[in-house]
Amino acid sequence: MPRKxxxxxxxxxxxxxxxxxLHDISRQLAVLAxxxxxxxxxxxxxxxxQLRRALATAGEALGWAGRVAAIEDAVAEVSKDVLTMTKGxxxxxxxxLEVELASKKTEMSQIRxxxxxxxxxxxxxxxxxxxxxxYAFTARDATGDLVTKIExxxxxxxxxxxxxxxxxxxxxxxxxxLRDLMITDLKQKRKQVEVMTKTxxxxxxxxHDLLRDVLHNLQ
Numbered sequence: 001m002p003r004k005x006x007x008x009x010x011x012x013x014x015x016x017x018x019x020x021x022l023h024d025i026s027r028q029l030a031v032l033a034x035x036x037x038x039x040x041x042x043x044x045x046x047x048x049x050q051l052r053r054a055l056a057t058a059g060e061a062l063g064w065a066g067r068v069a070a071i072e073d074a075v076a077e078v079s080k081d082v083l084t085m086t087k088g089x090x091x092x093x094x095x096x097l098e099v100e101l102a103s104k105k106t107e108m109s110q111i112r113x114x115x116x117x118x119x120x121x122x123x124x125x126x127x128x129x130x131x132x133x134x135y136a137f138t139a140r141d142a143t144g145d146l147v148t149k150i151e152x153x154x155x156x157x158x159x160x161x162x163x164x165x166x167x168x169x170x171x172x173x174x175x176x177x178l179r180d181l182m183i184t185d186l187k188q189k190r191k192q193v194e195v196m197t198k199t200x201x202x203x204x205x206x207x208h209d210l211l212r213d214v215l216h217n218l219q
Contacts, residue, residue, distance in 0.1 A: 012080075012084045012085060013084060016084070016085065016088060023088075025054050027092050027093065029086040030089030030092070030196070033090070036196075036202075037192065043206075048210065052213065055210055058081065058085060059214050062078075069219070075208050078215065079207075093193050097193065100186055101186050101187070104179055104183050107136065107137065108176055111135055111175070114133055114135035114168050115165050115168040118161050118162075118164040119165050122161035127161070129156055130155060131154075133152070133153050133155065133164055133168075134152040135150075136148055136149065137175050137178075138181075140178070146181060146185055153167060
């Protein structure tokens with residue numbers, strides 16, 4: 001199905017709040033800007049293609065072709081939109097990091113609460129089965145990166161509930177260590193987002209050649 005576009009010139013500040021597609025593009029631009037900072041001012045071939053597609057999608061949605069038709073420095077004009085979107089994406093990334101940091105700081109207490117809840121289920125004769133309990137903890141994925149794993153434990157009877165308690169309480173020292181490492185990583189990412197936000201002019205300049213190609217293809 002062809003992508004639905006917005007007819008005519010559109011202000012990014014007006015379109016962005018009501019466009020899930022542009023919201024996603026803004027986050028993608030911020031992620032790529034962050035990668036460019038981490039990679040000493042460069043993006044890989046695949047990342048540059050992702051950037052080109054993101055800019056093309058934004059250009060269609062915002063009607064760049066109609067807006068810049070009579071403007072001599074079209075790249076400078078649409079760069080304003082790219083800056084607005086990337087700033088918005090950076091704010092979104094920063095907000096997500098703060099939410100995740102807050103969650104990590106209470107993670108071990110939430111695990112203890114989940115274990116206590118499962119214990120109550122096992123001890124209460126009036127507990128209705130089957131039931132389940134869900135809890136979150138820090139772990140490493142297949143690539144070795146730290147992630148938040150959410151596990152749901154099904155319980156068919158009191159014995160299962162007691163087994164769930166054992167699973168939830170498993171290796172608290174190791175889980176606390178991984179949690180602390182992830183908090184450190186999240187704080188580092190927060191600093192990187194702050195640096196990226198301050199160096200967005202470099203990202204815009206890096207994007208100029210791709211913007212020229214996008215504008216050419218949109219016309």
